[in-house]
Amino acid sequence: MVHGHVTVTDANGNETQRSKATAFCRCGHSGNKPFCDESHRTAGFKDGK
Numbered sequence: 001m002v003h004g005h006v007t008v009t010d011a012n013g014n015e016t017q018r019s020k021a022t023a024f025c026r027c028g029h030s031g032n033k034p035f036c037d038e039s040h041r042t043a044g045f046k047d048g049k
Contacts, residue, residue, distance in 0.1 A: 008034065 027045035
């Protein structure tokens, strides 16, 4: 989770502006990478806690 204004640049050089809170995918199952779409819930991803 990142808080504040961020610019995300993909491999093709396309930029996406985000503000407030941005959640990034850690599990690899998101259909909206690099952002989290909560796919980790159905994939059974455990964060080690």
